[in-house]
Amino acid sequence: MPKKWVTPEQDKWFCDRRAVYNLAQLENRVGTYVNTTIDEFCSIWPLPEMQEVILGDTPEAIAKRAIQNEVYQTRKNQIQSKFHNERHKGAKAAVTNSPNNPAMLTKKKKRCFNLKPVHRICSIQIYSQRYYQTRVLPYVTAALAMVGSIGRGAKLNLSNCITAERFEAETDSIREEVFAALEDIQEEISEAKGKRSPADYLKAIDQAPVLLRCFLQEVAEQTGWWFSVLAGGPLPTDNGNIHTRSFHIGQTPQGQTFLDEYAAFSVDPEDPNSQRRTFEESISTLYGRFLKSLFSTEVQAQRVLNQAQLDLLNETAPMDTPLATPSPACPPLIAPVVVSPIVPQVASSIAPVTSPTALPSPSQGVPWVPPPMVALDLNSLNPGLMPFNGLADDLDFFLVGLQQGLPNNPHVPPLAPLPPLPPIYNDSNILAGTLMSLQALYAQNSRIYTALRIRILCHYTPTTSRRNSEFNL
Template identity: 25%
Template sequence: MLSPEQLEFLKPFLAEFKELQLAGKGLTAFWERLYHKFYLVWPNQQAELEAPAEPKPPKLTKGGKISKRQVEKETPPVMIYSTMKNWKDARESQIRSYYYNRTTLGRKKGQAKVNIVVAIGKKDRVLAEHQLYSKKYYADRVKAKVDTALAKIDDVASHIKVTAQILKESWDQETKEIRDEIQAEHKRLVQEKKEKDKTLKHVLEGKGQQDISPEERAIVQEAIPELLESFCEAMAAKTGWAFSVIGGGPMAANTNAPIRVCTFHEGVIPETNQTFRGWYPEFDKLFSIPFSTFAHSVFPEAVRLRGAVNIELEKVTSPAALLESGRLVGHLQYARKAGEEEAAMAVMCGYGAKSQTRL
């Protein structure tokens, strides 16, 4: 590790490092100059060992006397490197860490900044045109041809290939009207996917986190499986650990944002090919169900309704919760204008009476 004298040596260059970093300029020349100056003072490990350490001044009491409570700390063990290269590599790494640890952009005292990197667009791809065609018209315009062809083929392994071939031929020979319909739908879905990816990237990068809309939350929630998979797979590979993650809360995209709980498990148990959930049959009973109860307690109905994209009156269980949420029935409707809360109260009172009747 760097000595107190070496740390003092590095301090005067901190301002220059900050300027270069903020300007986005390269640091190669800076490091080369700094290492050169460092090695002029400490050309090798022997020079470090021979350098006399300055004694620290004793701790004093308020009266100016030497404190009897001061504790003499043991001198930390000195790392001896086997080669000059190993010593230089260690020192240069420690020097870089010294600067980066004091100048990381966006760092606040007592807080850690977490950057989530997601391969947006690699998963949950939009179906190809012929796949959209199959999804909508397979039963009416393709299935009969496939059944006829497969009835003449005994080799089950080739069924998938034959089915795909017939589907492609049917799509290629389809009417202009249907092809135009499917192509328009494909274009719409591609554009919708681009907008979702843009929103997801916008939110995860931290822009506008103070005011994330229900629709933005719905898009991020939709990406949770990919987020967890990309994170846990990377961490499992780098650490050799197994991971089990549990989370849950209001599902913004679902009507009235009901509570949903999801778990993700990565890292199989050797010789079993099982994750923790597979290895422990009671996982859902002992973890997922209690977590769901917890989520319902910390996200009461008013909170869930406030974050819902759509609200249906019939699914509201408490009239007071809807009023407290500041929302109205429908798609992202808010009680903002004068008289809207009174109108909502009148509707909810009627609904409350109906509910009591049904009970």
């Protein structure tokens, strides 16, 4: 552990000012407070190297002033580190970690958005690039000879201090030359920043959902409000045509967002002629018309990816990303659920269940091709499960609720009647009946089916023993 550089008296001095530092950190003015504090500290405990006033422009004088500046910066960093490392000591220090602390919020946003600090070129850097060898290096060499052996970081700081001092003492012609070069560089950076290619726009569009989710969740946490954001514009992968997207933060206890619940609130109960409309029909369509008035055809044409960029995008697209949407003329294939034959565990008039026949595909295709279903061997179920009779009503209610709770989608025909369940229930028959019923649901709306998770409660007898078996379909 390094030796402490403060004396007990200095340690008490820091302790008395710790609360003021915490308040300065909360108000995001740490730099101003440290600059004031170091002057106060050095007036009480002056640095020996700072006692001499050095004048003149000789290499030796410049080297000594650079050394003084290095000592001053070192002590300033020590004071700031001392305050920062001990900010949690004391009851008043905990306020620095408050969620309302602007400094903490800034750090969190940088982590969420992966923001990197922007480096801005300055006049001293341009001066160093052009005149370091001829007008700065001799002074740096003399200063290093006086200092002796120092570390790489100390050498760099010494060189920067001498460069800044030499630039301040330069002639007006050289300073004007440097400032003119700085203006030219800044103009080039601004022009380059304003030119974005369609690929740049597409990359930002793909990253927008993640950034908005992080931002909206943070704002919702701070305000206690829920948010819905509507966005849209030319899509580079669709010939620059206008597309709209919406982002919603806030869910009902059932997990529904404003996008899901919009249709239920679109009907006016006092108006018998009001019609049920979806979010896309009401909001997205109108917003798309508004966007078309903002983006001219010329702007849309400028946002189009060329064929080479599209080919490269298709080659690098992930395997699970559909490169094309099935058209109604070519509906996607529906893979049937394969169910192995079942031997009933109790006496029953129910014949063994075989693989159900998949219903014909609807004339209107579903939005995407579902993955093939995996065969489920019901004979592999635990043979120790005993018959039970307590789930018939619950399962009937569950299946009817599924049928009635489907969204009103004009592209999906109504469901066929669900096949009846066997009158005598055991765990195999219930699972088989559920699969048969869900097969009808799957054949007509695979999106709902694949997102469905069925939990079947299998009861033991006697009733003192009970077990939950979960099946993910």
